[in-house]
Amino acid sequence: QKEVEQNSGPLSVPEGAIASLNCTYSDRGSQSFFWYRQYSGKSPELIMSIYSNGDKEDGRFTAQLNKASQYVSLLIRDSQPSDSATYLCAVNPRGGYNKLIFGAGTRLAVHP
Amino acid sequence: SAVISQKPSRDICQRGTSLTIQCQVDSQVTMMFWYRQQPGQSLTLIATANQGSEATYESGFVIDKFPISRPNLTFSTLTVSNMSPEDSSIYLCSVLSRDGNYEQYFGPGTRLTVT
Numbered sequence: 001q002k003e004v005e006q007n008s009g010p011l012s013v014p015e016g017a018i019a020s021l022n023c024t025y026s027d028r029g030s031q032s033f034f035w036y037r038q039y040s041g042k043s044p045e046l047i048m049s050i051y052s053n054g055d056k057e058d059g060r061f062t063a064q065l066n067k068a069s070q071y072v073s074l075l076i077r078d079s080q081p082s083d084s085a086t087y088l089c090a091v092n093p094r095g096g097y098n099k100l101i102f103g104a105g106t107r108l109a110v111h112p
Numbered sequence: 113s114a115v116i117s118q119k120p121s122r123d124i125c126q127r128g129t130s131l132t133i134q135c136q137v138d139s140q141v142t143m144m145f146w147y148r149q150q151p152g153q154s155l156t157l158i159a160t161a162n163q164g165s166e167a168t169y170e171s172g173f174v175i176d177k178f179p180i181s182r183p184n185l186t187f188s189t190l191t192v193s194n195m196s197p198e199d200s201s202i203y204l205c206s207v208l209s210r211d212g213n214y215e216q217y218f219g220p221g222t223r224l225t226v227t
Contacts, residue, residue: 031214032213032214034215034216042220042221043202043204043218043219043220043221044155044204044218045218046113046215046216046217049213049214049215051213088154088155090155090216092214097160097168098143098160098208098214098216099145099157099160099170100145100155100157100216101157102154102155102156103154104153104154105154
């Protein structure tokens with residue numbers, strides 16, 4: 001079992017719709033969770049971090065964390081073509097000394 | 113967040129040679145990290161570089177192949193030694209946020225092609 005799992009996609013949504021990206025992790029003791037956006041040929045850009053159960057909203061982005069079920073999700077409201085990118089889920093494992101374990105990423109395509 | 117630069121941005125190297133990648137940050141940071149992203153893959157941590165101590169390597173990565181220096185709180189280098197085509201990847205440095213929130217920010221990366 002991979003430590004951090006994501007559906008590779010592509011996830012295709014129409015412009016204006018809600019894109020829902022999911023991630024599961026294996027280490028129940030993980031404490032910190034992050035979503036990065038990576039455009040083709042670019043480095044990852046941090047867009048959301050979440051540390052406690054529940055929802056965290058930032059503009060059009062909402063991160064959701066459920067530690068009991070060991071999943072974290074990212075919702076993108078009013079999706080735009082500029083949101084088309086690969087979204088990477090990253091987890092700081094228990095005893096991980098600040099290191100991050102990345103999922104394989106989900107490719108999102110927003111079509112006009 | 114910190115401004116991070118890397119040199120070179122890309123290079124094409126012959127097998128058997130070595131390349132040193134530099135990572136410069138515009139502010140002092142305690143922890144820096146080196147990642148590899150192979151074509152079409154996600155990021156894999158190579159090592160954690162702490163100032164004043166030896167780097168901590170992840171399973172599958174060894175110091176002889178990927179020596180790291182961290183001479184001060186704003187700079188680090190990663191050397192890819194005795195390169196083979198399998199080392200063709202993007203190499204990224206990242207820094208730990210000083211806000212105590214475990215966030216990491218990435219440099220622009222170095223695209224390495226080994227022929």
